[in-house]
Amino acid sequence: MTGRDLKPRGFAWVVASLVLVSIAQLSLKYAMEQLPGEPGFSAYVAALSPAYFFPVLLPIMIGMGCYALSVFCWLGSLMHLPLSVAYPLLSLSYLLVSLAATLVFHESLDAGGLAGIALLILGSFFVALPARERVQ
Numbered sequence: 302m303t304g305r306d307l308k309p310r311g312f313a314w315v316v317a318s319l320v321l322v323s324i325a326q327l328s329l330k331y332a333m334e335q336l337p338g339e340p341g342f343s344a345y346v347a348a349l350s351p352a353y354f355f356p357v358l359l360p361i362m363i364g365m366g367c368y369a370l371s372v373f374c375w376l377g378s379l380m381h382l383p384l385s386v387a388y389p390l391l392s393l394s395y396l397l398v399s400l401a402a403t404l405v406f407h408e409s410l411d412a413g414g415l416a417g418i419a420l421l422i423l424g425s426f427f428v429a430l431p432a433r434e435r436v437q
Contacts, residue, residue: 311381314374315390321371323397327405328364332357334406389425396422 335356336344348357378387395418402408 307383307386308381311378311387312390314378314381315387318371318374318378319391319394319397321367321374322391322394323401325364325367325371326394326398327401328360328367330402330406332360332364335360386429389429392421392425 333340335348335353337347337353338344347353375387399410399414399418403410
């Protein structure tokens with residue numbers, strides 16, 4: 302598969318996979334914040350009670366379901382894109398999840414964190430470039 306063979310459908314599958322993986326991460330984080338008491342075995346056992354179904358178990362199931370769906374989307378992307386192009390695009394999930402965590406969970410993201418994410422994305426971009434287009 303050459304650069305001319307890239308199909309927009311492949312990029313759509315990558316975006317769908319990115320969104321689903323990001324939702325999965327946010328769902329799991331939400332569930333863990335709802336655990337009773339200090340994190341540990343006793344909190345996990347307590348979370349199995351019916352009272353914690355909606356705040357803990359349902360978000361975990363949603364997160365795991367999103368992961369499962371993201372795998373199917375990822376397989377769709379691999380049908381239409383070279384792995385060397387598709388895989389680096391997954392680094393965009395770092396940006397999506399980090400930004401969403403600041404908005405949803407009020408986590409802090411300082412300039413250093415943003416710079417690190419930017420470097421990951423920039424590095425991924427260079428990895429995905431065909432060798433003839435890379436900066437020598």
